[in-house]
Amino acid sequence: MIKIGILGIAHTHGYSYVRQINKMQDAQVTGLYEENTEFAKRAAAELKLKLYSSPQELLDSCDAVIIASENSKHMKYTEMAALKHKHVLCEKPIAVNISDAEHMIKVCKENNVVLQIAFPVRYAPSVRKAKETIDSGVLGDILAVSSTNHGTMPGSWFVEKELSGGGAVIDHTVHVVDIVRWLLNTEITNVSGFYDKLIYDELKVEDCGLLMLELSNGAFMTLDTSWSRPKAHPYWGDVTIRIVGTQGTLFIDAFDEKIEYYCNDKKNGWMNFDIKFDYNLIREFIDCIKTGRKPLTSGEDGLAALEVVLKAYAAKA
Numbered sequence: 001m002i003k004i005g006i007l008g009i010a011h012t013h014g015y016s017y018v019r020q021i022n023k024m025q026d027a028q029v030t031g032l033y034e035e036n037t038e039f040a041k042r043a044a045a046e047l048k049l050k051l052y053s054s055p056q057e058l059l060d061s062c063d064a065v066i067i068a069s070e071n072s073k074h075m076k077y078t079e080m081a082a083l084k085h086k087h088v089l090c091e092k093p094i095a096v097n098i099s100d101a102e103h104m105i106k107v108c109k110e111n112n113v114v115l116q117i118a119f120p121v122r123y124a125p126s127v128r129k130a131k132e133t134i135d136s137g138v139l140g141d142i143l144a145v146s147s148t149n150h151g152t153m154p155g156s157w158f159v160e161k162e163l164s165g166g167g168a169v170i171d172h173t174v175h176v177v178d179i180v181r182w183l184l185n186t187e188i189t190n191v192s193g194f195y196d197k198l199i200y201d202e203l204k205v206e207d208c209g210l211l212m213l214e215l216s217n218g219a220f221m222t223l224d225t226s227w228s229r230p231k232a233h234p235y236w237g238d239v240t241i242r243i244v245g246t247q248g249t250l251f252i253d254a255f256d257e258k259i260e261y262y263c264n265d266k267k268n269g270w271m272n273f274d275i276k277f278d279y280n281l282i283r284e285f286i287d288c289i290k291t292g293r294k295p296l297t298s299g300e301d302g303l304a305a306l307e308v309v310l311k312a313y314a315a316k317a
Contacts, residue, residue, distance in 0.1 A: 008069025094302030167205030
């Protein structure tokens with residue numbers, strides 16, 4: 001039985017990770033440590049978790065941790081865990097700067113623990129099938145990629161730059177960059193684009209971004225990374241990728257496993273299937289702990305995605 005502690009749960013994805021572990025026969029959640037009292041009480045009540053009074057107390061209870069804290073705390077929590085020889089699944093982005101990310105990778109290697117980054121979309125059935133299709137060569141040479149990662153404006157600490165590292169660009173860019181790097185076995189060589197506050201004037205971080213990326217395979221890519229979904233939208237956002245090759249095109253809508261219904265009584269709706277992104281992510285983490293193999297979404301993958309984000313910010317500055 002793999003015992004997993006939750007080290008920070010400011011990020012709402014942490015709730016899903018706990019629920020996925022509860023479905024598994026070979027893993028259990030030992031409890032939660034969260035600095036923010038409000039977040040801690042809410043999560044403990046909703047998820048029925050034991051609250052620990054310190055990170056060290058939590059670490060003593062488990063074999064591994066899931067870090068779902070504010071982005072700026074990822075490095076310190078990863079270091080704490082690695083020095084106690086606890087495996088780490090860290091929410092994206094890996095960190096808010098390159099030195100923190102590099103230190104996380106280094107300390108985990110030195111202490112022989114798994115460092116996996118939470119890029120759950122890589123585990124989507126549609127994305128895995130797309131990888132098989134592209135690798136078969138049926139699309140020919142890849143020429144261009146057009147992609148989006150829209151979402152609702154999350155508020156809370158996500159709009160406090162000292163905690164998040166930025167706004168919509170750091171929040172959403174990393175997902176699509178990670179997928180494209182993996183799908184095409186390529187790296188991002190050049191980054192340019194635009195970002196600004198276009199929707200929410202009161203924010204101190206950007207809510208919209210449009211990036212232009214050059215890939216090492218010679219292709220180019222666009223990415224709309226924006227908090228442009230209204231609160232009334234039935235689902236938080238999307239991840240879409242259109243890949244154009246010399247012999248064909250491929251389109252992924254990773255969250256499009258749904259039923260839409262429209263009725264004369266105006267009770268319209270949108271029902272998503274359980275597509276198990278997060279379940280597959282946690283399953284990978286547990287299997288890597290058991291076997292000692294490197295995870296599909298590694299610390300190095302997290303660093304590569306973060307480098308693109310920081311180049312995007314620097315390109316406008």
